[in-house]
Amino acid sequence: MWLPTEHEKYGVVIAGFRGTVPHGLSLEIGDTVQILEKCDGWYRGFALKNPNLKGIFPSNYIHLKNACVKNKGQFEMVIPTEDSVITEMTSTLRDWGTMWKQLYVRNEGDLFHRLWHIMNEILDLRRQVLVGHLTHDRMKDVKRHITARLDWGNEQLGLDLVPRKEYAMVDPEEISITELYRLMEHRHRKKDTPVPASSHHLFVQMKSLMCSNLGEELEVIFSLFDSKENRPISERFFLRLNRNGLPKCPEKPERHCSLFVDLGSSELRKDIYITVHIIRIGRMGAGEKKNACNVQYRRPFGCAVLSIADLLAGDSKDDLVLKVYMCSTESDWYQIHENIIKKLNARYNLTGSNAGLAVSLQLLHGDIEQIRREYTSRFTHGVSITRKLGFSNIIMPGEMRNDLYITVERGEFEKGGKSVARNVEVTMHVVDSSGQILKDFISFGSGEPPASEYHSFVLYHNNGPRWAELLKLPIPVDKFRGAHIRCEFRHCSTKEKGEKKLFGFSFVPLMQENGRTLPDGTHELIVHKCEENANLQDSGRYLKLPFSKGISLGNNSQAVKTTKESFWITSFLCSTKLTQNGDMLDLLKWRTHPDKIAGCLSKLKEIDGSEIVKFLQDTLDTLFGILDENSQKYGSKVFDCLVHIINLLQDSKFHHFKPVMDTYIESHFAGALAYRDLIKVLKWHIDRVTEVELHDHIQEVLKAQEYIFKYIVQSRRLFSIATGGQNEEEFRCCIQELLMSVRFFLSQESKGTSALSQLQAVFLSSFPSVYSELLKLFDVREVANLVHDALGSLPTVMHGDESLQAVKLQSIGKTVESHLYTNPDSRCILLPVVLHHLHMHLQEQKDLIMCARILSNIFCLIKKNSSEKSVLEEIDVIVNSLLDILLRTILEITSRPQPSGSAMRLQFQDVTGEFVSCLLSLLRQMTDRHYQQLLDSFNTKEDLRDFLLQIFTVFRILIRPEMFPKDWTVMRLVANNVIITTVLYLSDALRKNFLNENFDYKIWDSYFFLAVIFINQLCLQLEMFTPSKKKKVLEKYGDMRVTMGCEIFSMWQNLGEHKLHFIPALIGPFLEVTLIPQPDLRNVMIPIFHDMMDWEQRRSGNFKQVEAKLIDKLDSLMSEGKGDETYRELFNSIIPLFGPYPSLLKKIERETWRESGVSLIATVTRLMERLLDYRDCMKMGEVDGKKIGCTVSLLNFYKTELNKEEMYIRYIHKLYDLHLKAQNFTEAAYTLLLYDELLEWSDRPLREFLNYPMQTEWQRKECLHLTIIQNFDRGKCWENGIILCRKIAEQYESYYDYRNLSKMRMMEASLYDKIMDQQRLEPEFFRVGFYGKKFPFFLRNKEFVCRGHDYERLEAFQQRMLNEFPHAIAMQHANQPDETIFQAEAQYLQIYAVTPIPENQEVLQRDGIPDNIKSFYKVNHIWRFRYDRPFHKGTKDKENEFKSLWVERTTLILVQSLPGISRWFEVEKREVVEMSPLENAIEVLENKNQQLRTLISQCQTRQMQNINPLTMCLNGVIDAAVNGGVARYQEAFFVKEYILNHPEDGEKITRLRELTLEQAQILEFGLAVHEKVVPQDMRPLHKKLVDQFFVMKSSLGIQEFSACVQASPVHFPNGSPRVCRNSIPVSMSPDAARVIPRRSPLSYPAVNRYSSSSLSSQASAEVSNITGQSESSDEVFNMQPSPSTSSLSSTHSASPNVTSSAPSSARASPLLSDKHKHSRENSCLSPRERPCSAIYPTPLETSQRMLFNHIGDSALPRSDSNLPSSDKAVNTTPSSWSLDSGKEARNTSESGKLISPPVPPRPAQTASPARHIASISPSPAGRSPMKGSVQSFTPSPVEYHSSGLISNSPALSGSYSSGISSLSRCSTSETSGFESQGSEPAVTVPSYSISEEPVRKESKTPPPYSVYERTLKRPVPLPHSLSIPPAADPPALPPKPQLVRPNNLENSSRRTEQVPRPRPLPRKVSQL
16 A cells, blocks of 8 residues: 655665566666655655656665655655755766766867866765765865865856855855855856965975086085075075985985975065075095095085076976086185076086986965865975075964074184185084083074084185075073073194194174073174183183174173184074063063153154064053053053054054954953043043144054953953942943044044044044944943944035045945944944935945945845844835935946956946845845835826836846856846846836826837847746756746746737837847747747737738838847747748637738738748758858858848848858858859849949948949959859959940059950960769758759869769768669658758750850860850660660660759859759650760761870870771671661651651761771871771771771862861751762751861962852861861760660769750740740849840841951951951852841851940941841752862851750760860960961952851850849940950940840840949
């Protein structure tokens, strides 16, 4: 039976439980559970991480913990009773655990490992706390470590700062907000700005001395030296080294490690040095023989120096090696360190090149106890402590020291009858009064234990030795009296015996008989001579002798004998017990000399402070003893001495002695009667404050008033105890009178900074410290009244002395902090006066920091939810007095500019934060009654309005992110809770007072604005929190956003018709609120949009404003990361929401409202889809196609659907930046052209926009042109750059800006050079299909064609796409997918290569144009792409597969041409046609013939360095081993059966026959060329090919070609020799060799040729397709190079895999029927239907249209005999037209059947007559080339060119698809890089007579920079900036620049039916 648990309420899971039993709850180790019921070893309950899921689990899997239960019953809450630090540790470690793993994923290895160590440390410390065996101090220490580590981890992980009090987390609801702010601020400051340590310590560790010439023991002495004052500042650290230079006692670390302690901050400067002196122990001379002397001496060795500044940067230097300098002249040894510091070390030698002293140094900061804790290992191993010389900066009471420092300075000695100077050694002893030597009282340094005697080092042959050795004599006080120091002087012999001979001694007593010690300073001692055997043990014999030349001590009055020998020492006493001051001794012994009391009291002020504090208790006893003895006589003087001593303790050096005085007052003071005299003297001084001469003295008295009152109170208590409380009333009267004097003194007003105000300031600064003393004798209310009266008497004038005002405020601050104020009884008395002064200061905006501190303290005392009556009354008082001024103060200080200095800024933030916390505290304490009273207190609505506006503004300021540091989430949540509570109170006042006729827009707007930014705060977005944090916030505060959202909705509904005031202003803010992913909030807020649309519809009949605002705001908000897919769906669901509100919709026509509403929502939803996709794509790291495609989609949406010009331009530039980043320079140029198209060449000023400065439209367009040209250049799209160069050159020319014109022409020329000189790679094109619902909206179920990167083949492209879409599945077939794939919740990619179909066939078919130029037209401005799939229809003939081999040709038509603003464009239309086997055969043969021509031509013109491609191609055609070659076609299509069954294919069969014969002819000529160039080793292959060719000819039935062909290989200017398709020759005759071109007649050869005679027009026409032999001896077979590599032999073996890559060389042309069909379609369109946009050309006038219809590009230039030759149109390629050809052309002009090629892009000028004639000539009619038979053609040196005949057959330059042919890689496009550019002869124009001069035809072929528009009905890809200007050749003379902008006219190159597209005027850009 399940029973509710009583005690088992909370536990931790100690073993995982899978929950496999019925109703089982799955648990993991470490989960915490709350237990509800129990039954037979099972519990029922839930895991705290998921309270909604309840279940059962075994009881033995749970470790129970103590917990307390709140709200027992169904909704009980369990709180563990463990230590709060443990609870925090547990929850924090859980949060860290998740984040720690993420660090590993994000590859933040360093933090990952550091956090791991910290977590282990915390777990270890947690175990220690849980065990519970720690002492109280140790527990405190462990908690401190834990919290420090928790804070560090939280900071590193970006978590919140935790407010703590004594290591435990505080509940912000349990303390006042001001206290919370202080805790947060304290922890923040502790974290941000560590308090600089005042105390520093230097750790020194000696490692070794590296030196080559060791062999003796050494002494090393470290000390700190102040080079500024030229003195040591520390004791010495002394250590001994062995003969190897290592420490002598390595097992004792204290012997070779030392800590130089108590260095002040002032001593961390660069002129403090570490000095190291090294003394060797050995023979006198370093190089003496071993047997020379056995006695060892201390001798100088070397010195090293290091500045402490080297440590200041890094704090530690490990393995530092100091240079050791040896002293060559021993007399300088005493100052060697000074010389090295002064860089005078040239006189010293280094001990060796690699020698040095190896030490380790570290600078430690902080208190010595803190250092001990942090570096426990060093202190446990042992380290010696080296003190500073003398007392430290702060003398601590209880410190016991009695150290006498003696420096052995120097001596002056006589020779003593010797020829050389002596080697003097000094030996020192300390001797007591009985003559015994005191043992172990001479310390050489901190590393060495004290010794009984000291031996100085010996300087060789020196009678004036200088030692400068410092010794410390730590002699106890009891042995000090009567002791003396004796120094013995011996001469050290260097002889073999090495004896030391005594020759004198000196001594000095340590204390005089009167108790004074040896004074500090240098003493010159007498050297008393003596013999070696003199007995110095009996000190009594020599103590009577004089010892010093300067002073005589005691009764020793013997005359000093004059002696030349002297010995100098310097003494310095550091003692807390002995004094050298006689005046001090006289005062302490005042009873022995009563007559000297007055003098001693007067001299007390002159005694050094350290002497007084040493004997503080004795001195005070003396003073009060004198006062008791004779108060009348000495009372005033004793009072002055007491004031002096009290003020002495204010000094920072003696500050720590205040507790000594406090202890004295409490325990030792015995002056029971002193209070009367002290009160009397104090009152006397206060009454005389106006007397100027006493001001200084009174000031000293007032400073000391705290301790004077302490003495008065203690004295009175002692008197009361002794007398049983006598004279109480008298005492009260005295105190009352004293305070009356004080009030009078304080009420005095002083003008300016007078002495009186200084006295008042001094009194006020120490007055609050008196309160606690008064409370010892008086009642709380009495004291409070006394203080109230005193503070109330202060003058209220604020313009007085500012320093006094500050002190007055400080005094009030101390009053509030005092114990007196904490009592509620006294607080109600003091609060009004405190608030009065605060109000005055805040009103003047003075001393704000102090005001903030006082206010904080006031609110700290008022606990939250205190319902005591006194507290409510206090809040009343504060609200009435301070609320208004507090709001004004916050507004004032937050509107000021922040100070620049970091310290000032911190202070500024502190004061703002404190005022804010005070305001929040006050508002949180206010109840309903307080709010009601506040609102009722306003007399008028204007006052209430001002208050509400003020408080709303302040709340907006409080919500700002910068108000609190970013990790102060706790503080922000508390502030928001207070704000929302207050707003709920105030919204009632808003509704009651400011609606209907009293409506006030400003206040309502302020309210809504506040509510919106409140909801949008980052700290309230719970979705970003961890689950545990979110749970805590929801439990404590709920979701405040929903509360505020409901309030907004409620207030909006109350507005009624006033809603119109807020439309459309509030659309953006409300939209921002709805973008927050909180379902409840969205459900509350979205209906407001219905309301807005309804009201806007009522007002204006539409809601355009709502729509515009929605769209503008959506873009900016979603780009900031707001909104999600759920929101889009929810917003879209508004459409059905229109239905459920019939009452709303009755007011307007339902259909209209519904239709426009649905339309708006649909538009917004589509925009959201694109914006969400854009945002998701932008989150990716690198630029990929997805980002670019998404941006293009959004850009087009803004332009086409929304017509938002500014947004459109912004996204143009975003797309441009993406392209630049991805190095898509061509696409970047096309993108920028979109903006360029919106601009005109005008002087209209444009505002600053994006990165453009303020400039004219002309300047911006110029800047854009130059940028675009640069990008086209970088993208190797030089042809487009040339057009823009010309456009901008026109502008420069029109403005006579010849300088820039010159530069532009040079740039244009450089682009031409690049076209000819630099190689360009032809990219591959790929068709990509994106299928499935998981793709972004702009890709979903669409297909695109993509331009690949350089060198990118299909496999690489496919891999790149799969990398961009890692979840996509690659489809392995090319069939169109079905509907299931479209609707699948997945991503499918279908990729295969496609072949581009160039638009500009004329340029590609023209002979003589270099491949460099043609390569551009093959892959640029491509709209159409082709993909071929071979299949067999019907029965497959195994013997000959060609009979049934059909091809399915798919043509893809794009929405824009490639390249364009993206690397990929969507497929707009698919056209699928099937090609019959015969058509397939024709195309294969055409491609193969074209390839052969190209290769032969390259071989002819020496463009081919390697003939292997030609050899392989010939071999593949002649020896078609795989599928039988042309013979198979004969078998399939030339048989009688096929001809009879397919009568409709007659023409095609004829065409195939032509091509086979043509191929044979080409092969024969190719073999002839091959024979000339074939290498010797390939001759057998050539012979084989020739033999096989004749076999092939015979199989085709060809015997011989016509004579003309045999006589000379022909030159086919247009590529292929072939028969016109309209003629069907009966037999092969010489006439059959005459062929008709199938392409534009306007081709020109690649080299210039000159005719020497003219032919008749008829001959010209008849033989126009054949050229003779060139003038060169080599045969020229110049053909159109085709990249096609299709081979007959490979047709059969085509790979059926449709995803294989189609090489870029496989090109094909569209069928003729397609061309004409599109031409007809477009010409039939009305102007409205024809495609036009802002970037299309300007529509032509009717007259212009007619003119251009008549001017065909077949119209040839005429030569008129009347014209001078200079005026004739000169073409760069001279032609051999006859003079009569123009006449013949005119005769044919009526037919008008020729298609016009494009007009060359030159501006229309009027300077040249020849150009004029050409432009007005009518189009000649096409003439049949087969009208008459052609006679035999005799070879001639004259070349002929086509007169303009054009065939209707398709262009030849196309190739067969890769789907059928397996293409070899020896295409021309790949070998073209080896072509010799210099093989063509230079262009020259020879001078001829009129009759002989060939008329040069005007080139109508589109030059390499031409760009064509399509005739299909779709947007033109090329912007207007790239449109072609009207035709014109360069004038013979430079034309006059025209200011008029030339019309940009454009004519199609393909068909006469095409009417030029109308071009609307470019849109103006709205000042962008």
